[in-house]
Amino acid sequence: MRILVVLPNWLGDAVMATPAIELLAKYYENAHFTFIGSYVSIEALKHHPLCESAIVDETKKASSRLAATYKLAKQLGRFDLAITFRNQIHSSTLLRFTDTVLTVARKSWHSQLLLSHIPKIKTDQHLVQQYVELAMVNVDNFDGDIPPLKLYIQQNRFENPTLGINAGATYGSAKRWYPERFAQVAAYYKDKYDILIFGGPNEVEMAKEIEENLISLGVTNYKNIAGKTTIEELCANIAGCSLFITNDSGPMHVAAAYQVPTVAIFGPTKYKETCQWKNEKSTIVRHEMDCSPCMKRECPLKHHDCMKSITASEVIEAVKSLEL
Known part of the structure; x- marks a missing residue:
């Protein structure tokens, strides 16, 4: 199953999205990810063993971001599921332009116009829980168990504590x-x-x-x-x-x-x-x-x-x- 994930921009937010990504891998059979994100978020998460492609989003540098987003979406093609952890019109537009049927984003005016699943997420809870709610919006058998944060970069081992x-x-x-x-x-x-x-x-x-x-x-x-x-x-x-x-x-x-x-x-x-x-x-x-x-x-x-x-x-x- 091909899953497109638009990552948060900030390093910490991207890391806090990792439990949601692990749950996507758990609940969607044969999941394979394409990650889109800022340079720092891609550098941190591209090592995931189920990551097929990791792309730094540079559309904001284009003279027309809308045109650049459309071009990127057509290069990516259609996915079985596309989800964005950003609350931005550009990420909603990207998901729509891929022609993916099952698209997920936090409820907003632009996601309401463009996407298929737009849960209203309560903000008075941990950001990890907010991301998980987004990821599990179409999973009927989610047991509610949220794993710890997860990175796949090998740790350095120092000689002394x-x-x-x-x-x-x-x-x-x-x-x-x-x-x-x-x-x-x-x-x-x-x-x-x-x-x-x-x-x-x-x-x-x-x-x-x-x-x-x-x-x-x-x-x-x-x-x-x-x-x-x-x-x-x-x-x-x-x-x-x-x-x-x-x-x-x-x-x-x-x-x-x-x-x-x-x-x-x-x-x-x-x-x-x-x-x-x-x-x-x-x-x-x-x-x-x-x-x-x-x-x-x-x-x-x-x-x-x-x-x-x-x-x-x-x-x-x-x-x-x-x-x-």
């Missing part, structure tokens, strides 16, 4: 705890773990600040790989960590996919909807604020108290609660 530090969060500065405090936590555990500093291409300066703070605290057993890894290498390195301390971010969900013990620091986002899914050793550090969750990229009140009030000692205690 390794603490991963991820101070970045692509969505915006409001989600980011402070580099000097990440360094304080890492320094506390320097005798138990080697320290690996993560970060994307736009987070190199932040990672450098952590590095400088570690040096000032007398830490030498660290390595800074921010901006130096591919998506595949990022996932493999996170998978090899013995402990991961992170903001609410894509790498946080990668860690959950590999069951890496994790302390996640949350500020302005809806933690019940985007916390780690089914990670057996995971805990959240957050402070309830009158203004949260604001879901803003930057603190609209200019005080950032949801993150500023979280201390290094709180995060250290959260690590201890994991009983590693």
